[in-house]
Amino acid sequence: MHKAPSNSSIELARAVKMSQFIGLLHISYNIADKWIRDKINHFATDFKLSSKGKPMKIAVHQMCSGIDPICNAGKMEQGIYQASENKAVMYFAPEMAIVLDRDRKRAASHIVSESDSSALKRLCEAALSCRMWVHAGSLPVLTDSGMKYANRSIVIGPDGRIHARYDKMHLFDVDLSTGESWRESAAYIGGSGPVAVQTPLGLLGLTICYDLRFPDLYSAYSKAGVDIIAIPSAFTVPTGQAHWQTMVRARAIEAQAFVVAAAQSGSHEDGRQTYGHSLVFDPWGETLLEMGDGEGVGYATLDLNRISEVRAQVPIHANRRVIDMRVDIQSGA
Secondary structure, rough: OOOOOOHHHHHHHHHHHHHHHHHHHHHHHHHHHHHHHHHHHHHHHHHHHHHHHHEEEEEEEEEEEOOOOHHHHHHHHHHHHHHHHHHEEEOOOOOOOOOOOOHHHHHHHHHOOHHHOOHHHHHHHHHHHHEEEEEOOEEEEEEEOOOOOOEEEEOOOOOOOOEEEEEOOOEEEEOOOOEEEEEEEEEEEEOOOOEEEEEOOEEEEEEEEHHHHOHHHHHHHHHOOOOOOOEOOOOOOOHHHHHHHHHHHHHHHHOOOOEEEOEEEEEEEOOOOEOOOOOEEOOOOOOEEEEEOOOOOEEEEEEEEOOOOOOHOOOOOHHHOOOOOOOOOOOOO
């Protein structure tokens, strides 16, 4: 007569099967984990090669922005789609691309927090639709205090999400000989520090317009090893004619990095005039793009191997000395 297995035998058999099942799960997990890691490493390698191994096209949008954010955002959307059709990997817009209005009372109704900006949401949707990196130039945003604004650069990834934010550090408070007077600090608060973000073009340092006149900021980016620096701008005509090209080129040479300077250009709806002449320089200071006057999207091709070539020729990163001391002012006696 067949004897029924005892409860303990059944429990033991179940335990053995469970142990075998867990063992199989562990093996499967290790296989899956290795497959995922291999894929990630493969993607990272591809990303690195795409960044460093072949020339990459960028799009630079020179604009004449007006006082209506939705209208300006529409122009930027068109620029992003045009850039995508022309196989650019990244789009760059100028300072205050979304709204440019010197009448602060009128502009106030259009300046909202970042999360409430419908114009910014449209740019994020365009970036996602085109699977493209977008440097949205800069836009005015209401700060958390609700008292002042920030002049903010925003970088959007091909996933439609914001990957970096930088608030303009140096505010434009000047009185020009032409009679033009500007007090950016009356409505805006300066940013707290430099910001860089990884992109397909390499490490991108963020600056805005008047920052251009303060080389210490660019020295900080150089020391951080950035590959490219963005300078979205809205230069006045007098300062543009006098200094624009000289300073943008100097920043590229000093940092031994590519510089992309998208600019506002022309007679604007608020009455101001801007210089235009959007520029792209390589790390040797060679001109890759100069757009002159008027609106439009221009293109430049960046050979990212130039960065290592230039830095090998003139190794300023290796030769740099730390200067953190008082200047010795001598009498000459």
